[in-house]
Amino acid sequence: MRIRSYAKINLGLRILGKRSDGFHDLHTIFHRVDLFDTLTFEVVDGGILLETNRDDLPTDSGNLCVRAAEALLRRYPDRGVHMYLEKRIPAGAGLGGGSSNAAAVLRVLPGLLDLRISEDQLREVAAALGSDVPFFLQDGSAEARGRGELLEYFAFDAPWWILLVVPPIHVSTAWAYANLELRDNTGAPDLRDALFAARSDASALADLLQNDFERSVIRAHPGIGTVRTAMLDHGALGALMSGSGSSVFGLFSDEESARACAAEFDASHVVSLTEPHFSPGHIVVDS
Structure with a gap:
């Protein structure tokens, strides 16, 4: 079986404060874009084997794919799987690639x-693997709270050309949280309301496109800000760093402007363009 594992962007990201367990409460909108990894699965008699197209990726328990498989097969020692991961989503980019794979x-x-596991058990396993993992268990966009595991899914038909650019910069999520400058989000407009308003009113994007990581991350990595500025200079309605960086997305009203902007970035950047109304639908490519 071969499936696609899509990246996400954060259409707005607010960090509300640090919790007693060391994690942070957040409020964000997760939305998939047309950039994906491919995972191929083959049933074997026992054991877990992962191979990838990248020499720099771990293929043991350091990889979330293996940890996810280990969590499911702990009670099924006679069953096994051989997985091949073709990686396209950059790591350390705020796109949730590893979480999507898991x-x-x-x-x-x-x-x-043929494993017996309930949906609730799957969600528990997903949350234990990482804060972004639960979102990818279902299709659609989602409003996320808590660590990112409290999700309300909804259908959203994005009207924009979404240009995604990943500069050759790796941002550690742990570093981003350690250097976070918390803002007072009291009275801030509701993200989902702003999202739907922005479909027909570009001025509403100002309420939506705010990322509390952006200031400190761009200060440490000015190249991320350069990408964001380039998008705005080429006519993007709005542009924002996704997650803890380093990826930046721009929302464009027309294909010509989006493609002209994309052409400005050299081969050291990963560039992806998502068409308006994109919906990945079923993740299975073939079985």
Whole structure:
């Protein structure tokens, strides 16, 4: 079986404060874009094997795909899987690539290997693997709170050309949280309301496109700010760093402007363009 594992962007990201357990409460909108990894699964008699197209990726328990498979197969020692990961989503970019991969494993293996696990158990496993993993268990966009695991899914038909650019900069999420400058978000407009208003009123994007990580991350990595400025200079309705960086997305009203902006970035940047109304639908490519 071969499936696609899509990246996400954060359409707005507010960090509300640090919790007693050391994590931070947040408020964000997760939305998938047309950049994906591919995972291929083959049933074997026992054990877990992961291979990838990248020499710099771990293939043991340091990889979330393996940890996800281990969590599901702990009670099924006679069942196994061989996985091949073709990686396109850059790491350390705020796109949730590893989380998306892990969720793909959680979605596929129960059916492929006839595992008895409830939806609630799957969500518990996903949350233990990482804060972004639960979002990828279902299709659609979602409003997220808590660590990112408290999710309300909804359908959103994005009217924009979404240009995604990842500069050759790696940002550690742990570093981003350690250097976070908390803002007072009291009275800030509701993100989902701003999102739907922005479909027909570009001025509403100002309420939506705010990322509390952006100031400190761009101060440490000015190249991220350069990408954001380039998008605005080429006519983007709005541009924002996604997650803890280093990726930046711009929302464009027309294809010509989006493609002209994309052409400005050299080969050291990962560039992806998502068409308006994109919806990934079913993740299975073939079975």
